[in-house]
Amino acid sequence: xxxxxxxxxxxxxxxxxxxxxxxxxxxxxxxxxxxxxxxxxxxxxxxxxxxxxxxxxxxxxxxxxxxxxxxxxxxxxxxxxxxxxxxxxxxxxxxxxxxxxxxxxxxxxxxxxxxxxxxxxxxxxxxxxxxxxxxxxxxxxxxxxxxxxxxxxxxxxxxxxxxxxxxxxxxxxxxxxxxxxxxxxxxxxxxxxxxxxxxxxxxxxxxxxxxxxxxxxxxxxxxxxxxxxxxxxxxxxxx
Amino acid sequence: xxxxxxxxxxxxxxxxxxxxxxxxxxxxxxxxxxxxxxxxxxxxxxxxxxxxxxxxxxxxxxxxxxxxxxxxxxxxxxxxxxxxxxxxxxxxxxxxxxxxxxxxxxxxxxxxxxxxxxxxxxxxxxxxxxxxxxxxxxxxxxxxxxxxxxxxxxxxxxxxxxxxxxxxxxxxxxxxxxxxxxxxxxxxxxxxxxxxxxxxxxxxxxxxxxxxxxxxxxxxxxxxxxxxxxxxxxxxxxxxxxxxxxxxxxxxxxxxxxxxxxxxxxxxxxxxxxxxxxxxxxxxxxxxxxxxxxxxxxxxxxxxxxxxxxxxxxxxxxxxxxxxxxxxxxxxxxxxxxxxxxxxxxxxxxxxxxxxxxxxxxxxxxxxxxxxxxxxxxxxxxxxxxxxxxxxxxxxxxxxxxxxxxxxxxxxxxxxxxxxxxxxxxxxxxxxxxxxxxxxxxxxxxxxxxxxxxxxxxxxxxxxxxxxxxxxxxxxxxxxxxxxxxxxxxxxxxxxxxxxxxxxxxxxxxxxxxxxxxxxxxxxxxxxxxxxxxxxxxxxxxxxxxxxxxxxxxxxxxxxxxxxxxxxxxxxxxxxxxxxxxxxxxxxxxxxxxxxxxxxxxxxxxxxxxxxxxxxxxxxxxxxxxxxxxxxxxxxxxxxxxxxxxxxxxxxxxx
Numbered sequence: 001x002x003x004x005x006x007x008x009x010x011x012x013x014x015x016x017x018x019x020x021x022x023x024x025x026x027x028x029x030x031x032x033x034x035x036x037x038x039x040x041x042x043x044x045x046x047x048x049x050x051x052x053x054x055x056x057x058x059x060x061x062x063x064x065x066x067x068x069x070x071x072x073x074x075x076x077x078x079x080x081x082x083x084x085x086x087x088x089x090x091x092x093x094x095x096x097x098x099x100x101x102x103x104x105x106x107x108x109x110x111x112x113x114x115x116x117x118x119x120x121x122x123x124x125x126x127x128x129x130x131x132x133x134x135x136x137x138x139x140x141x142x143x144x145x146x147x148x149x150x151x152x153x154x155x156x157x158x159x160x161x162x163x164x165x166x167x168x169x170x171x172x173x174x175x176x177x178x179x180x181x182x183x184x185x186x187x188x189x190x191x192x193x194x195x196x197x198x199x200x201x202x203x204x205x206x207x208x209x210x211x212x213x214x215x216x217x218x219x220x221x222x223x224x225x226x227x228x229x230x231x232x233x234x235x236x237x238x239x
Numbered sequence: 240x241x242x243x244x245x246x247x248x249x250x251x252x253x254x255x256x257x258x259x260x261x262x263x264x265x266x267x268x269x270x271x272x273x274x275x276x277x278x279x280x281x282x283x284x285x286x287x288x289x290x291x292x293x294x295x296x297x298x299x300x301x302x303x304x305x306x307x308x309x310x311x312x313x314x315x316x317x318x319x320x321x322x323x324x325x326x327x328x329x330x331x332x333x334x335x336x337x338x339x340x341x342x343x344x345x346x347x348x349x350x351x352x353x354x355x356x357x358x359x360x361x362x363x364x365x366x367x368x369x370x371x372x373x374x375x376x377x378x379x380x381x382x383x384x385x386x387x388x389x390x391x392x393x394x395x396x397x398x399x400x401x402x403x404x405x406x407x408x409x410x411x412x413x414x415x416x417x418x419x420x421x422x423x424x425x426x427x428x429x430x431x432x433x434x435x436x437x438x439x440x441x442x443x444x445x446x447x448x449x450x451x452x453x454x455x456x457x458x459x460x461x462x463x464x465x466x467x468x469x470x471x472x473x474x475x476x477x478x479x480x481x482x483x484x485x486x487x488x489x490x491x492x493x494x495x496x497x498x499x500x501x502x503x504x505x506x507x508x509x510x511x512x513x514x515x516x517x518x519x520x521x522x523x524x525x526x527x528x529x530x531x532x533x534x535x536x537x538x539x540x541x542x543x544x545x546x547x548x549x550x551x552x553x554x555x556x557x558x559x560x561x562x563x564x565x566x567x568x569x570x571x572x573x574x575x576x577x578x579x580x581x582x583x584x585x586x587x588x589x590x591x592x593x594x595x596x597x598x599x600x601x602x603x604x605x606x607x608x609x610x611x612x613x614x615x616x617x618x619x620x621x622x623x624x625x626x627x628x629x630x631x632x633x634x635x636x637x638x639x640x641x642x643x644x645x646x647x648x649x650x651x652x653x654x655x656x657x658x659x660x661x662x663x664x665x666x667x668x669x670x671x672x673x674x675x676x677x678x679x680x681x682x683x684x685x686x687x688x689x690x691x692x693x694x695x696x697x698x699x700x701x702x703x704x705x706x707x708x709x710x711x712x713x714x715x716x717x718x719x720x721x722x723x724x725x726x727x728x729x730x731x732x733x734x735x736x737x738x739x740x741x742x743x744x745x746x747x748x749x750x751x752x753x754x755x756x757x758x759x760x761x762x763x764x765x766x767x768x769x770x771x772x773x774x775x776x777x778x779x780x781x782x783x784x785x786x787x788x789x790x791x792x793x794x795x796x797x798x799x800x801x802x803x804x805x806x807x808x809x810x811x812x813x814x815x816x817x818x819x820x821x822x823x824x825x826x827x828x829x830x831x832x833x834x835x836x837x838x839x840x841x842x843x844x845x846x847x848x849x850x851x852x853x854x855x856x857x858x859x860x861x862x863x864x865x866x867x868x869x870x871x872x873x874x875x876x877x878x879x880x881x882x883x884x885x886x887x888x889x890x891x892x893x894x
Contacts, residue, residue, distance in 0.1 A: 011786045036790030036821045067547075083789060083816065084721065138648075141720055141812075142673025167816045168720065170672045170844055172885030196816050235818060 001026040001190050002047070002078075002159045007056035009046040016042040018214040019056065024159060024192050029185045031193040031201040031222070033235050034211030040194040041083050043211070044163050047192070048080040049073045061158060075108040077158030081148045081165065083194075089137025093128050096136050096147055097121055100154030112156055121150040124180055142169045149177070159190045166197060178204055199236040202226045210235065261406050265399040278402050278470050280503070280510045281409045282463045287490055287502035288416040289459030294488070295496030296420065297452045298432030300353070302484045303344050303360035306367035307457045309479030311337045311464020316384040316474050317377055326389035326469070333465035334458045340367075341457020345450040364484050372476040383475030386468045405466055412459055413499055415750050419455065422749040422760070423735070423742045426728070428452050430736045433725030433784075439707035440685055440717055442740045442803060446706075455746075493586045495593020504594055512582070516575045519568065526562040533558035539602070554589045621762075626769030628804040630664075630714075630836040635699065638663040638807060638838050639684075644693035646679055646862075653679040655862040656693065661807070661855075666829065666839045668853035668870070670846075672883050676862040677842045678720050681809050684840075685717050686710040698806065712740055716805035718796040720812050720842075726785035730776055730795050733784050734767040737802025741766075770798045774828055790817050797828065807838045814845045826852055846884070850874060858883065 002024040010016040016039045024030045032040050045051045047058055049070040058066045065073045074080075079100075088096050097118055103109040122129035125146045131139060136147055149165050165181070166174040174197065182204045184191065195201035202208055202222045209219040210231055218231060225231050265274045286308055293301050311333040318324035318332055347359040371378050378384065388396050389404075396404065419425055427448045430438040435445045468474045486509045494505025515522055537551035561581070568574060590597040639661040646654040654676045661667045669677050682688045684695065686707040695702040702710055716737075725733050741763055744756040771777045774794040779787060784795060793813055800808055810829070814822050822845060829852055833839060843849050849856060849870065856873040858866040860882045866873050873879055 014782075014786065033818075035818050036816075037788040041789065140674030141678070164816050168673070168812055168844065170670075170883050170885075171846055172883055173673060174844070175885050196818055198818060234820060 001061060002192065003057075003059045004043075004047070005057045007043070007046060007053055007058065009042055009051055009053040009056075011042075011051065015054070016214050017046065017053075020209075020211065020214070020216050022209050022216065022219070024190060025207075026190055027188045028206045029181070029189075029191045029193060029204060031195060031198075031205040031208045032211055033195075033198045033201065033208055033225075033231070035235070038211040039214040040211055041163055042214075044080065044082075044161050044192070044194060047073075048078060048161060050080075074155070075103050077109065077155070078161065079152035079155040079157035079159070080161045081152035081163060083163040083167070087136040087139070087144045087147050087151070089135065091136055092133050093136055093139070093147060094118070094132045096151055097128075097154050100151035101156070103155060109156060114154075117154060117156065121153055124153075124183075125150050142173050145169060146173075146177070149180075153184070153189075159192065160184075162191060162193045162195075164194055164196060166195060166200075174200075199226065202236075258406075258410065262403065265402050271398050274398060274402050275470070276510060276514070278405050279467075280506045281405050282466050282470060283487075283490070283506035283510060284503045285409055285412045285463040285466070286460050286487060287494070287506055288412055288499060289456035289463075290487055291491055291496060291499075291502055292416065292420070292428060292452050293456045294491050295498075296425065296428040296432065297449060299348050299449070299452075300357045300488075301344070301360045301453075301456075302357050302481075302488065303363040303367075304456075304460050304487050305479045305481070305484035306364035307337050307340060307344070307460035308464040308467070308483070308487075309367055309371060309476070310340050311461030312468040312474045312479070313371055313378055313384075313464075314461065315465035315468045316386050319386050319468075320379070320384050321377075326391060329389070330462060330465050333461040335461075337461025337464065338454045338458040341453045341455075341460075342450055344457065345453035348449055348453065349446055361481070361484070364479075364481070368476055368479055371479070378476070381476060383473055384468075385473050387472060389469055401469065405470065408462065408466060412462065416459070417499060418749050418752060419746070422756070423739050423744075423763075424448075424451065424746070424749060426732055426736050427739060429728055429732075430725045433727060434723040436687065436707075437719065437723035437725065438736070440687075440711050441737050441799065442708045442711040443736060444706065444708040447708075489583060489587075491593075493583070493590075493593055495590075495595035495597075498593070498595045501593050501595035512579060513575075516571055516579060519565075519571050522571065522578075523562075523565040526558075526565045530555075530558040530562040536597070540600075554585070557585060621765045621769035623769050623772040626766055626773050627801050627832060627835045627837070630806045630838070633663070633698070636662055639695070639697050639840075641680075641684070641695045642693055644680070644683060644695060645691045646676070646683055646688055647691040652862050654683065654690070657859065657862070657864050659857060659864075661838060661840060663838055664833070664836055665854040666833055666841055666852050668849045668856035669840055669842045669859065670844070670849060670856060670873075670883060671859035671865075675859040677859055678811060679862075680859070681717060681811055681840075681842065684710075684809060685715060711803060714804075714806035715809065716800035716803040716807070717809035718793065718800055718811055718813060720815075722789070722792045722796060724784040724792055724795060724799075727783060729781050729783055730771060730787065730798075731764070731767050731780040733795055734770050734799050734802050735763055737770075737799040738763040738767060740803065767802065770801055771795075773801070773831065774798045775824065790821050793817075794825075794828070797832075801832070801837075805837060807840065808832060809840045809842075811842045812844065813841070814843055814848050817845075822848060846874070 005021050006019045007017050008015060008019055020043065032043060034040050046053045049068050052067045057064065060076050060078055063076050065076060088099060101114050104111050104114055122132065127143055128147060128150060131143065136144060139147065145165065145168060149162065152160050166177045169177060178200050185204060193201055193205060202225055205222040208222050208225045210217045218225065218228065264277060268274060286304060290301065290304050293299050314333040314336040315329040318329045344360060344363050348356055351359060372380055388401050427443045430443055431445055431448055439445050490505030490509045493508055494501030515525055533555050537555045540551060541548065592600065637660060641657065641659040643656040643658060644654050645652065645656055657680065669680065671677055679688065683690050684702065686702065686705055689704060697715060725736060742759050744759055748756040768777065768780060771780050774797055776791060776794055776798065779791065784792065787795060797813065814825055817825060826848060829839060841853060853870050856868065856870050857864060858873060858879050865882060866876045866879050
């Protein structure tokens with residue numbers, strides 16, 4: 001579904017990614033693991049068009065999306081739930097979710113039943129249902145994180161990029177987020193996941209890539225990576 | 240990152256060459272018209288140096304600078320007219336009076352920003368113009384004032400000599416502004432733009448430094464205004480109108496903000512362009528030259544792979560079209576304004592970093608301000624272990640005592656009568672579900688919110704009602720849940736903003752680079768480097784904060800907070816987004832901080848971090864304290880498990 005070949009990207013003069021290749025097959029959950037500054041978020045940003053790659057190719061389905069503008073990439077069915085809380089602070093929770101379905105209102109994406117999806121999103125995240133009329137900016141950090149995730153789902157996307165969905169969440173909610181990811185996977189949602197809790201990410205993923213200093217160091221099926229001694233020591237480690 | 244001696248020498252020779260060229264200019268052209276034209280450019284450049292402080296550095300908009308310029312001109316004019324004041328009285332008086340009005344103009348900037356501020360400053364400029372017009376008893380009203388060239392040491396300056404005087408003033412202003420902007424003041428101005436909240440919490444009062452920026456800026460406008468009065472030898476109210484103020488702003492945008500070269504270039508453009516558009520032959524030549532430059536620039540960008548054909552096609556085609564158009568025109572008169580508008584639109588739209596920014600980008604030349612490196616004259620080096628200043632012990636074991644703190648937002652009680660007591664030298668964990676009031680507590684402790692009720696005592700002194708910067712200076716430093724760095728500043732400069740409190744030197748010290756200022760600057764640079772080393776960011780000192788990965792940004796916030804020499808450090812989710820190995824490093828850093836006797840309040844969702852380093856843990860839920868005790872007791876508390884930990888599954892399975 002999503003294929004990256006020899007991707008080079010960075011900020012200004014600094015190149016962060018030195019030629020990475022990866023694949024997210026349809027209906028699969030793929031996770032990207034690595035330490036801080038390895039290039040996980042940069043990869044996500046390059047895919048969704050927030051930064052322009054200097055080299056390489058990114059395709060979504062049959063479309064070449066390399067270096068295209070974010071809104072065009074989104075209309076082709078790529079939803080990005082970004083790192084940090086980027087919700088529309090002065091709009092209500094419901095309006096934030098509706099904006100997630102913007103491309104469906106305009107006809108750029110198949111319309112389907114938006115109202116039903118809205119209810120489904122609220123059912124996934126009961127906290128959002130309680131606060132549906134509240135302004136997003138007044139939500140707690142964790143609630144904003146959930147809203148960003150739910151908003152991404154509202155597009156009915158081909159591929160979802162989830163960047164650190166559990167960041168800043170209470171342990172009880174972290175658990176909840178992973179349960180939701182597992183449920184989405186069962187429903188056949190295609191996902192690329194970046195997570196601080198690498199072990200938990202490998203538990204819900206089909207396949208994993210380990211990113212080191214802007215290069216793919218190891219990749220393989222999730223359960224295999226989970227038991228790889230080198231990966232275990234470096235990223236899953238009992239701290 | 241330090242400039243090589245060769246580059247420094249090259250710059251110095253270039254500067255000397257520039258000064259010589261400027262001095263010889265009147266002889267070279269031998270035409271007083273052109274001398275006067277360049278003189279006007281130099282005078283405008285002084286205004287723009289000042290305006291750039293407000294617009295480029297603090298990120299405020301001002302449409303009032305023509306008014307300030309007018310105040311300077313009229314202060315000099317009136318003093319000469321009424322009192323026959325000599326120039327050495329008129330210039331300082333113009334600076335002082337304009338600076339005073341600058342402080343006045345800063346008042347609205349403290350309350351409103353963006354378009355609102357633009358409107359208010361615009362009104363200010365208009366009122367000044369009207370006042371000059373109406374106060375006939377002082378200003379002679381619409382009649383204007385005649386001012387002859389000044390006398391210096393009993394000798395009346397001629398055109399050329401006055402040109403030199405303006406040249407000297409320009410260089411003095413340039414050096415002054417350059418020094419101010421590279422000092423702690425300049426960093427404070429930039430910090431305001433980057434994140435006002437963080438600036439306040441670093442002890443840099445947003446209130447005070449906004450006023451400061453406007454005052455310095457206005458002083459320069461006043462100086463320029465006075466020089467303008469002498470230069471034109473006649474002043475009248477309608478010079479200082481809306482058009483001039485827009486021109487000033489346009490010059491900053493076209494030249495490029497945050498650069499002195501850009502200000503001079505911008506001044507040249509706004510003075511020359513209208514003249515240029517009067518003369519069809521000249522216009523033809525310049526538009527051809529411009530088209531050639533645009534094509535070369537685009538080719539350079541393409542060759543370096545910095546842009547795509549699609550992106551450069553329109554500007555190149557536009558500049559060529561303009562050149563072609565210039566040859567089809569027979570007269571300029573009808574087209575002047577349209578072409579002026581087109582050129583402006585073009586620059587603003589395509590060269591958003593201004594001309595200087597564009598050239599730098601095309602040639603990959605990084606401005607000094609951008610690399611942000613302090614020059615290589617660090618006489619001293621601070622060892623990392625000495626970078627974190629030891630907290631002073633005191634008789635009382637209790638550092639912080641919050642009693643029945645109530646924080647109400649409308650009907651919502653974000654904090655409902657919470658008590659919090661923190662012992663000196665401990666790490667106190669603050670945990671709880673999302674939305675339980677932890678971050679609100681941080682904001683109350685640091686003065687961002689004033690609690691609805693309750694008392695907070697830090698070191699036996701009440702915190703309630705004091706400003707954030709005051710609280711910060713009394714020893715409470717913090718990091719932010721949503722990282723609040725000064726994005727355009729380098730990692731090193733971010734930490735140096737935290738060291739702002741170590742400076743005692745004032746504006747005069749900075750302008751003259753006195754021994755005191757140089758010593759403080761070297762000390763704080765060395766300390767900032769050492770602090771970066773403490774958090775493991777030494778190698779990224781010259782990198783802009785916004786380009787750092789998220790986890791490193793969090794560490795930079797810790798280094799910046801430590802620069803305040805705090806007694807109490809509040810860490811808001813420092814481990815968020817960190818993977819296992821990064822968390823180990825973070826724990827080591829927090830332990831180092833405690834070893835220096837600094838008390839820490841830690842908000843964190845990573846239970847392994849909380850459990851391994853906290854001495855005491857307080858748990859909040861729905862704004863109320865539901866548990867408190869040593870980590871192991873809290874962890875097994877059924878209420879905490881139910882509200883927060885969610886049984887044993889969550890923590891163990893995910894850690």
